[in-house]
Structures are given as structure tokens and as C-alpha cells.
Amino acid sequence: MTSVTGAGARRVGVFGGTFDPPHIGHLRAAVSVRHTLGLDAVVMVPSGDPWQKRGTRPITPGAIRLEMVRAAAAGLPDIGIEVSEAEVRRAGASFTVDTVAEMRASEPAVQVTVILGADAAALLPTWERVDELKTQVRLAVVRRPGSGFEAPALGSPPVAMVDMERLDVSSSAIRADVARGAPVDVLVPPGVLEVITRHGLYRG
Numbered sequence: 001m002t003s004v005t006g007a008g009a010r011r012v013g014v015f016g017g018t019f020d021p022p023h024i025g026h027l028r029a030a031v032s033v034r035h036t037l038g039l040d041a042v043v044m045v046p047s048g049d050p051w052q053k054r055g056t057r058p059i060t061p062g063a064i065r066l067e068m069v070r071a072a073a074a075g076l077p078d079i080g081i082e083v084s085e086a087e088v089r090r091a092g093a094s095f096t097v098d099t100v101a102e103m104r105a106s107e108p109a110v111q112v113t114v115i116l117g118a119d120a121a122a123l124l125p126t127w128e129r130v131d132e133l134k135t136q137v138r139l140a141v142v143r144r145p146g147s148g149f150e151a152p153a154l155g156s157p158p159v160a161m162v163d164m165e166r167l168d169v170s171s172s173a174i175r176a177d178v179a180r181g182a183p184v185d186v187l188v189p190p191g192v193l194e195v196i197t198r199h200g201l202y203r204g
């Protein structure tokens with residue numbers, strides 16, 4: 001990331017997730033938030049160790065999930081999606097509060113908006129050092145029809161609600177499709193499909 005200070009400070013969205021694999025729902029959420037809030041970029045941050053998902057299912061190694069997110073972003077070069085390897089590189093559980101601190105260290109004036117899907121927003125109170133995080137960032141919640149999430153549940157700081165259409169796609173459904181041999185073309189960008197195939201992911 002380039003370093004910018006003063007009035008030209010970048011406004012950047014931080015969009016974390018397991019991204020196992022990244023799909024059109026994630027990409028569409030990134031595009032919608034960037035457009036609605038006028039952000040300079042949205043940085044997708046694959047979690048190195050998604051500690052809240054530990055023990056629930058096998059999780060694809062971070063390096064491969066990072067490779068998939070990079071492939072997804074590379075296939076859409078002009079829409080302001082960037083990729084951070086910070087959490088995959090860092091040892092131990094991945095905490096957004098550490099990731100934001102790391103961004104600030106290399107780009108002190110950066111203004112960070114943490115982007116959450118409605119399901120992720122509901123879990124925010126369980127995040128590590130969430131009160132500290134809230135003093136450092138703005139929050140944006142992607143609201144999808146039927147997601148049933150209400151902003152006041154998050155308390156302060158003010159939360160930007162960003163509406164997007166419902167794309168009924170999830171990484172879990174995509175993994176299940178691959179496992180039973182159903183095509184996932186279009187649900188994931190071609191570059192992501194190439195990584196899935198090359199590593200033989202999700203075959204069960």
C-alpha cells in the first residue's frame with residue numbers, strides 16, 4: 001500500500017472473511033460498499049486462522065485461500081478491490097483489531113471502514129478487543145433482503161448500512177457443490193475455479 005498523509009488520506013474498506021472459497025456474493029458486497037460509501041478501495045483480508053470456525057470443519061490452508069482471493073481480484077482489475085496477506089502472514093488467531101493497527105503503521109492517515117455482512121455483524125460483540133476496534137474504525141454492514149439485521153444492535157459508533165441485492169450464494173454451498181461434482185462456474189470467478197481445480201479442493 002502506498003503511504004498517503006493529510007487531506008488526501010485514503011478511505012479504505014477492510015473486508016475480512018474465511019473466503020473458502022471467495023464467491024460473487026463477496027465480490028458484489030465489496031463493489032456495493034465501495035460505490036455507496038465512495039471508498040478509494042476495498043481490501044479483502046483472508047483470515048489466517050479463523051478462530052471462530054476452528055473445529056467446525058476442515059479449513060483450506062491460508063496460503064491457498066489467499067491465492068484464491070488474489071485470483072478473484074486479479075480477474076476484476078478495475079473495480080478497486082485489493083488483497084491483504086496480513087492475516088495469513090501473521091502467526092496465531094486473526095484479529096481485525098491487529099490488522100487495522102498494522103495498516104495504520106504503514107499508512108498513518110488511512111481512514112478504515114470495517115465491512116461486515118449481516119451474519120458477521122451479529123457476531124461483532126464476540127470479537128477480540130472490539131471496543132478498541134470501534135475507536136479506530138467506522139463500520140459498514142451489508143444488508144441483504146431477508147438478512148433481518150438491525151443496526152442499533154451494534155451501538156456506537158454509527159454504522160453505515162449498505163443495501164445490496166440478495167445473492168443466495170455461500171462458500172459452504174459451493175464446497176458442497178464441488179464435493180458432489182456439480183459445476184460452480186459463474187458462482188466463483190474463473191481464476192478461483194482454476195485454483196480450486198489445481199489444488200483439488202473440496203472433493204470431500
Ligand code: ATP
Nearest residue numbers: 017018019025029116117118120167169170171172
Ligand atoms: P461459509 O458458508 O463457509 O460461512 P460465507 O460464504 O459465509 O462462507 P465468509 O468467508 O464466511 O463466507 O464470509 C465473509 C463475509 O462475507 C461475511 O461478512 C459474510 O457476511 C459476507 N458474505 C458471505 N456471503 C455473502 C453473500 N452471498 N452476499 C453478501 N455478503 C456475503
Ligand code: MG
Nearest residue numbers: 119120170171
Ligand atoms: Mg459465513
